[in-house]
Amino acid sequence: MSDTATLTPAAARRPGGTAHAAVLAGRSLRVSRRNSDALIMSLALPIMLMLIFVYFFGGAIKTSALYDSYVMYVVPGVILLCAGFGAATTATAVSEDMKGGIIDRFRSLDVGGTPVLAGHVAASTVRNLVATAVVFGVALLIGFRPAASWDGWLLAATVLVAYIVALSWLSAAIGLLARSPEAASGFTFFMSFLPYPSSAFVQVDSMPSWLHGFAEHQPITPAIESLRGLLLGQEVGNTPWIALTWAGGMLAVAVAASGALFRVRTR
Template sequence: MSDTPGVLAHAMVMTGRSLRISRRNIDAVITSMMLPVMLMLIFVYFFGGAIDTGTAYDSYVMYVVPGVLLLCVGFGSATTAVAVSEDMKGGIIDRFRSLDIGGTAILAGHVAASTVRNLLSTSLVLGVALLIGFRPAATAAGWLAAAVVLLAYIVALSWISAAIGLLARTPEAASGFTFFMSFLPYPSSAFVPVDSMPAWLHGFADHQPITPGIESLRALLLGGAVGDTAWLALTWTAGILLVAVALSGALFRIRTR
């Protein structure tokens, strides 16, 4: 394994490569960016008038935007799994290994590129949300804390997507596996309060990784009481990140024997 400066340099090169590939697959990038926007518009304008969140927010858009931000992260991270799977299937990994580029650098490049794409897509979602009536009341510290929480989810979900890309044998299978990750915001407090769901679903909705992220973003952006939700969200992302990085390393070694 190369020393740390060498790994960082290789990761930067791999990040540039992944971003160039994204430029060539502009249709996939546009889809991952526009789908959360379309879902937000559908929920706000088609269903928003019929949904009573039972909260003090004066409009549904105020309630739903934090959930859509994490939904956007799930969609954006899914492309990482496909990109990693395509690399494994195409044989380019053998070429990289002959150049003494290790698995850590290759996967970190994919994750870094995913982070850049996700930051762009979440910025787009937030910009559209502001146009349709989202009015955050966050302080400067609140915006910074919200950005930290959101970035933590982007990195953690991107790494787990990289692991999925190594686990799947084809890009199509990788895309299918990431559906489950993109589905997680739905059985959470993203679109309706958990209390409005069937009783048998409460346990899962309350204790899955996306719910504390949404609740902390909602509180931070709208000036509400954060409590321990932000720390719980960061604990979830730290756990996901540790497992995903370790699993990715093990799977990469198995796939490249």
């Protein structure tokens, strides 16, 4: 039996949606291995952007005296950028499932929409954590030197995972909203674009004044500032809690929207 239909009747009868989600997460990971182009792109593009900004533009970009070099400033932003690119593939995967008819088979096995989507999100989280580890390893090779305490590492990881999960659920909702995988891929461009008008690559003060309000108050900026401060051992104040509040809000909206959209699409 192919990996697109590995949920057996025995698995479907397991109690609770958690078991269904675990089985479907494994199925999504197996399908991901076949989509090597998307995996390579979601990993290679953030690394290429990091190298371009550090070696092509880093010498011309001025940052605060808090940072010894531009690589120390830019890496946290690239990590969030990597999470956005990786989460965006969830939208395409969900849209392909809706278009391919596999959802009807799952429903015949009495599997609800939440486990199906949770399986995609769990697989996306695993993929993103692996990609983040690779990007972080490259960052260490080119001179990034974190100085976080154990508490800082733990809180930074919490912020990162929270955003990966929130962005993945948001991508799942987009995949349900789109009528084709191509459209889903196009919609997620806007989500992947968010790190650019933020403090990811340059300080907000260097942007035009009309852009300051959006750049300072959009959801990606506090996450980047939290990761940067925590990884470098700097004072972060309440920024991580603002970032987690944004992530929780996005997650709540995305879960509610994806549930409603799934019911509409499967009537």
